[in-house]
Amino acid sequence: METRMRFAPSPTGALHIGGGHTALFNWLWARHTGGKFVLRIEDTDRERSTQEYEDTIMSGMKWLGLDWDEGPDVGGDYGPYRQSQRLPLYRQCAEKLAAEGQAYREGDAIVFKVLPGVELSFDDVVYSRVETMSDGLKGREPGELKDIVLIKSDGMPTYNYAVVVDDHFMEITHVIRGEDHISNTPKQLLLYKAFGWQPPLFAHLPMILGKDKKKLSKRHGATSVYEFRDMGYMPDSVFNFLALLGWSAGQDKEIFDRQEAASLFELSRVTRKAAVFDPDKLNFINQEHLRRMEPMTRLALIKPFWREMGLPVEEHKDEYLAAALTLMGGRGQTARELAAFSDYYVSFEPVKTRWNAGEVAEELLAGLREFFPVLLAEPHWTAEKLETRARTWVEEKGVKMKDYAMTLRLTLTGMKVSPGVFEVAALLGREEVRQRLDFYGLT
Numbered sequence: 001m002e003t004r005m006r007f008a009p010s011p012t013g014a015l016h017i018g019g020g021h022t023a024l025f026n027w028l029w030a031r032h033t034g035g036k037f038v039l040r041i042e043d044t045d046r047e048r049s050t051q052e053y054e055d056t057i058m059s060g061m062k063w064l065g066l067d068w069d070e071g072p073d074v075g076g077d078y079g080p081y082r083q084s085q086r087l088p089l090y091r092q093c094a095e096k097l098a099a100e101g102q103a104y105r106e107g108d109a110i111v112f113k114v115l116p117g118v119e120l121s122f123d124d125v126v127y128s129r130v131e132t133m134s135d136g137l138k139g140r141e142p143g144e145l146k147d148i149v150l151i152k153s154d155g156m157p158t159y160n161y162a163v164v165v166d167d168h169f170m171e172i173t174h175v176i177r178g179e180d181h182i183s184n185t186p187k188q189l190l191l192y193k194a195f196g197w198q199p200p201l202f203a204h205l206p207m208i209l210g211k212d213k214k215k216l217s218k219r220h221g222a223t224s225v226y227e228f229r230d231m232g233y234m235p236d237s238v239f240n241f242l243a244l245l246g247w248s249a250g251q252d253k254e255i256f257d258r259q260e261a262a263s264l265f266e267l268s269r270v271t272r273k274a275a276v277f278d279p280d281k282l283n284f285i286n287q288e289h290l291r292r293m294e295p296m297t298r299l300a301l302i303k304p305f306w307r308e309m310g311l312p313v314e315e316h317k318d319e320y321l322a323a324a325l326t327l328m329g330g331r332g333q334t335a336r337e338l339a340a341f342s343d344y345y346v347s348f349e350p351v352k353t354r355w356n357a358g359e360v361a362e363e364l365l366a367g368l369r370e371f372f373p374v375l376l377a378e379p380h381w382t383a384e385k386l387e388t389r390a391r392t393w394v395e396e397k398g399v400k401m402k403d404y405a406m407t408l409r410l411t412l413t414g415m416k417v418s419p420g421v422f423e424v425a426a427l428l429g430r431e432e433v434r435q436r437l438d439f440y441g442l443t
Contacts, residue, residue: 002036003029003030003036004038005026005030005038005176006037006040006167006175007022007027008042008163010041010049011051012049012050014053014224015057016224017223018216019057020060020064020238022178024243027068028262029174032263032265036069037070039071039072039081040083042162043084044157056226058071060224060226063226063235064242065235065236078171087157089165090157094151097194110149110151112148112150112194114146122185124203124204125201125203126270127204130185148160148187160184161191164192168197174203175200179206185202206272206274207274208245208246208276208277211276213276216277228282232335232337233286234290236289238286241282245275245276245277248271250269255292284333295325298325302325303321305339306339309350311346312346324342327419327427331419345428351412351413351436352439357411357440364403365442367397367399368404368407369443371404373443374393375389376434376437383420383426384422386422387422412428412436
């Protein structure tokens with residue numbers, strides 16, 4: 001049987017981290033098994049559901065690289081893929097249960113009768129055997145068991161009912177969702193049993209906690225997928241990070257792309273232990289992905305942040321800017337940070353705001369004004385030749401290389417930390433270096 005997975009968000013808000021995590025695990029299993037990934041929109045909350053949120057959720061999924069094989073925008077053989085367009089089916093199935101005496105009418109509503117003492121234990125792929133009785137209320141008196149509303153008085157189906165009907169008719173084989181849905185599973189199993197339908201396999205994912213071991217919320221920082229995009233995180237990195245929340249790729253492998261993750265993914269390696277959302281881990285992963293990117297791809301990612309900073313990006317050739325970012329050698333944990341750390345390649349103006357030549361000790365100035373013209377006179381403007389000339393000069397003069405190299409670094413970048421200063425000088429070019437030294441009166 002073909003594996004059929006689904007992600008079924010409610011369009012009542014943006015795609016948050018928990019939803020993105022669930023969607024990703026469903027996508028991974030579908031791609032690992034060569035099956036189908038279905039997007040279904042659960043829009044029965046008519047007051048809060050909006051087209052704008054639906055569009056935002058779909059855009060967030062596309063940003064993460066979670067493409068779907070069937071859905072409201074691409075169609076498929078099991079549609080419609082919006083619950084609001086499936087109301088006749090819900091009504092038909094509820095009427096069937098009522099006609100069989102398994103449900104009753106309460107005004108305009110249709111309610112399923114929950115019989116006491118029905119064993120509804122199930123084998124969860126992650127949590128193993130889950131023992132429970134009807135409605136998950138094991139140990140209570142029979143009269144306390146709650147019946148399940150199928151169709152509300154306004155004609156809309158309830159969640160636990162609609163999801164069963166949809167998953168059955170869409171032939172969903174596995175349901176991967178958050179552990180907070182474990183309590184819903186017995187109710188849904190009651191309905192599968194009433195209809196005589198085969199339930200899918202269930203796999204409940206561990207809860208995601210903040211570093212303080214409390215449930216992830218806004219107090220821990222960004223909660224929606226797009227917030228991470230706007231902060232300069234890359235989709236590949238966020239995908240990589242989310243995949244590691246509750247799952248291990250094995251062999252201590254932490255950095256991978258989507259295709260590698262799909263090939264390695266096994267539900268058997270999903271843990272029931274709560275996953276911790278560690279921003280430091282995300283930063284590490286993002287930094288690694290930034291470092292490994294193709295130069296021109298990385299440049300395309302950084303350019304918008306430079307423009308946002310008001311830097312004259314268009315005055316430079318792409319080859320030069322791409323080389324500058326490559327020279328950064330993995331500095332910067334996000335695209336925004338990398339843009340900030342590399343601004344001096346695009347413009348001298350930020351350097352002027354960060355460093356004042358008045359900070360140079362008076363006794364060093366005379367030596368610097370002798371040193372820099374020698375450096376500028378080097379006929380072969382390469383990092384190697386510049387460094388060789390600099391080392392030869394300081395050895396002859398008996399002075400410390402670090403004093404001269406640090407002043408050059410501050411003059412060119414305005415920062416105390418940068419890639420090799422001679423590599424920076426070589427890339428900026430002789431004339432740009434001369435102009436920056438002239439500005440500070442150091443030639």
